Amino acid sequence: MDCGISAIELMGDPAESFAGKPESPVDRYTFFGFMRKSRNGELTAEEEKEFDNLKKEMAAYNSQVAEWRSKVSMDKFEELKKMYNDAGVSIYAFKPSAFGKDNTDDEINYGFKAAKALGASHVTLEHPSDDEHTKKLGEMAAKHGIYVAYHGHTQQTPTFWDTALEQSKYNALNLDLGHFVAAGNEAPLNIIKEKHDHIKSMHVKDRQTPEHGQGNVVWGQGDTPLVDALQMMRDNNYSFPATIELEYDIPEGSDAIAEVKKCLAFAKEALES
Structure with missing residues (x-):
């Protein structure tokens, strides 16, 4: 709340610790x-x-x-949702370590139930690079009415999610635009335009292309078309959230809250232009 954020992707550990893990x-x-x-x-x-x-x-x-x-009961997750909501913050995605190939079906079902109890529309996880597993997750997600949004790093390509998307309408993207640029993909805005119906959330950071060193830098100093991406979302009424992901080195004398505020101000200025 101190940094002005009103909606979040919640990591698993804080929520599960609250629930008694x-x-x-x-x-x-x-x-x-x-x-x-x-x-x-x-x-x-x-x-x-x-x-x-x-x-x-x-x-x-x-x-x-x-x-x-x-x-575990879902009561604590519902209580946590209320705490966040009362503070003016909604939880749109949940990312526990419950959806891997080594997790049991009970754990996977738990993950979907917890996400629903928190008020999330989708769960996020690293793409497992396993077609059988994305098929299984998509089928299980359909039973809960919760989407599975797969995240990628520099292995992302324009076709990275295609098999999973074909397997289930509940398989989706957790696009990371900065990593997509750092991977060397050309015309990064095209992935948003072409896959917007399947994007449930997008991580936003400013990274450089491979030619420039792939650095993770202060917003506006890299090669990621952040302004154009945000304005594309605005102009086309895309409804998925863009998640501020603070991964550049925090400057001396600053802190994470101050830097998130700067990122939020950058985004607001882009959307007001």
């Missing part, structure tokens, strides 16, 4: 640090052993969370 015994920073080093082949023998132990702990914890998700 068991706390993880695994330090996420350490775990994902080891995961990154493992991918790069940089783990020492001692780190490899520690990583193996953390993976066992994480697997046990994930089983505990799956059990919790299969039984």
Whole structure:
């Protein structure tokens, strides 16, 4: 509220913690640090052993969370929705870690129910790059009347979502325009124009093209056509929300709230021009 935002995509952890999800015994920073080093082949023998132990702990914890998700009441999610609404903020999307290929059907159903309890029209997740899984999610989404909007990074292309869209009318896009530009796609506004009926929300950031280094920069300093995109949404009455995603380095002396305010002011100026 302090930054002037009145609608959000809510990440899973804050909502689930509020609803009583068991706390993880695994330090996420350490775990994902080891995961990154493992991918790069940089783990020492001692780190490899520690990583193996953390993976066992994480697997046990994930089983505990799956059990919790299969039984938890939606009352706390409805209470959280009311808290946000009373503060003048609506929740249009929910992103828990419940929709992966390793999650149970009970977890997936829980994710849709929680999204509905929060007042969201769709859930978001990283595109799994698995046609069977997007088909399954689309079919399950239809039963709940909640859309599944798939997010992408620099693997996005104009045809990235096509198979999922063909599989179910409840499969959709969580487009990231900045990443789309950083991937080197030409004419980025075309993806909005061509897929607007399937876009449920769009992440907005300013990134550079590959030729300019793919940097994530202060709005207005990169190659992402933010002004044109926002004005296209306005002029064509596109109803999906554009999510401010603050990913550039926060300047010294500033903070996240101040920078989000700057992004919001940028967007308002674009829409008033």
